[in-house]
Amino acid sequence: MEQRTVLIVLFDGVQSLDVTGPAEVFTGASHHHPDAPPYRVRTASLDGAPVRTSSGLTLVPDSSLAEYAGRSGAPVPHTVLVPGGAGTREEDAALVDWLRAHAPHAERLISVCTGAALLARAGLLDGRRATTHWAYCATLARDHPEIDVDPGPIYVRDGHVSTSAGVTAGIDLALALVEEDLGRDTALIIARYLVVFLRRPGNQAQFSAQLSAQTARREPLREVQQWITEHPEGDLSVESLAERARLSPRHFARAFQAETGMTPGKYVDRVRVEHARRLLEDTSDGVEEVSRACGYGTPEAMRRAFVKALGTAPAEYRRRFHTPLTVAV
Incomplete structure (x- = not known):
């Protein structure tokens, strides 16, 4: 060459x-x-x-x-x-x-x-x-x-x-x-x-969901943001999140978007895709297991989310970016 x-x-x-x-x-x-x-x-x-x-x-x-x-x-x-x-x-x-x-x-x-x-x-x-x-x-x-x-x-x-x-x-x-x-x-x-990852495709966003969204001013909404990040497999419907914030669903949805810059649903979607990506990159868990761990319920639901967000299916994403690292020092 x-x-x-x-x-x-x-x-x-x-x-x-x-x-x-x-x-x-x-x-x-x-x-x-x-x-x-x-x-x-x-x-x-x-x-x-x-x-x-x-x-x-x-x-x-x-x-x-x-x-x-x-x-x-x-x-x-x-x-x-x-x-x-x-x-x-x-x-x-x-x-x-x-x-x-x-x-x-x-x-x-x-x-x-x-x-x-x-x-x-x-x-x-x-x-x-x-x-x-x-x-x-x-x-x-x-x-x-x-x-x-x-x-x-x-x-x-x-x-x-x-x-x-x-x-x-x-x-x-x-x-x-x-x-x-x-x-x-x-x-x-x-x-x-x-000691970096050979994983980030060009179409990966510059920001994670947590960084691309603003941090809510009010503590109940900040706590909800943290809860979503830590429990992507949970019930993250507007009704459930509103109850956690001690607000009505309508008031919660409006307040969340006003203070974070995105709807609760969009925020949840981004967190789940990011969590699924990390599991596909870092673990050998099956696609069905990953989909459950990220709250999708079914592999097909996760596949649709991946195609929409990343332009590729989970299996193809894993094939390209699953590279567990063993770093020699």
């Missing part, structure tokens, strides 16, 4: 984890194949000078971006990775110009977190579906209506361009690319070494 150069673009105010997370994944793959390293990870800033990350760390790049400027004999990276960070909010015309002129020559173009904003300013996301950190999706959509911004997934792949959500989602995307290039076994070994 021909070695792929992964060029990570550096700039002042970059988020350090956006750089080091994917770098560790691609470098880990090369460590696993020492006789023929599949990746060569390089970093470059505009002028080759060190950059200061958003957390105050200093990163020293391997070179300047001018070395990849497309002149005769200049290397053309296989993958250009643009990380995010506070620095993406600065109007760096020179960096955007470099991306516009040279990033399209790469076979893969990746952004992590708010790195999508730099690609957007360079016009490289026009007409594409993309995502970014949840806190900046609305801004990206407002400033660049030509982009189909999807705030839900942890990463989106549209042709040769891939965009990912906040920080650690860059690791998920990098693992997905390694799996595509080198196979699942290599990606799983890297995930084990990094």
Whole structure:
């Protein structure tokens, strides 16, 4: 296999984890194949000078971006990775110009977190579906209506361009690319070494139900939220939950939606799907047993919920993501 150069673009105010997370994944793959390293990870800033990350760390790049400027004999990276960070909010015309002129020559173009904003300013996301950190999706959509911004997934792949959500989602995307290039076994070994999960599909939501919903202000409603999370197999009808909150069903349903941002039924659906996913990933329990443990009653009810939420059936989900980890330290 021909070695792929992964060029990570550096700039002042970059988020350090956006750089080091994917770098560790691609470098880990090369460590696993020492006789023929599949990746060569390089970093470059505009002028080759060190950059200061958003957390105050200093990163020293391997070179300047001018070395990849497309002149005769200049290397053309296989993958250009643009990380995010506070620095993406600065109007760096020179960096955007470099991306516009040279990033399209790469076979893969990746952004992590708010790195999508730099690609957007360079016009490289026009007409594409993309995502970014949840806190900046609305801004990206407002400033660049030509982009189909999807705030839900942890990463989106549209042709040769891939965009990912906040920080650690860059690791998920990098693992997905390694799996595509080198196979699942290599990606799983890297995930084990990094003590992360090779499980999160791109369409997984950036937030769990508990995080995507607001925390209710009133204690009885907060207690109900906690009860739902801890008892997905229980009677979670509006009537039962209202009784637990000591409210009428009508008042409870209105108050719950007003304070959490979603209906009780939607919240319950999300909690049950998440719980079922974890059981399918982490245990060897049968689908029927999992469906009962999550309050579905029947495997068919769980199958319908999975297809609606994740676009795949439970059995297929388990086949893809059931990877019990035994981490060597």
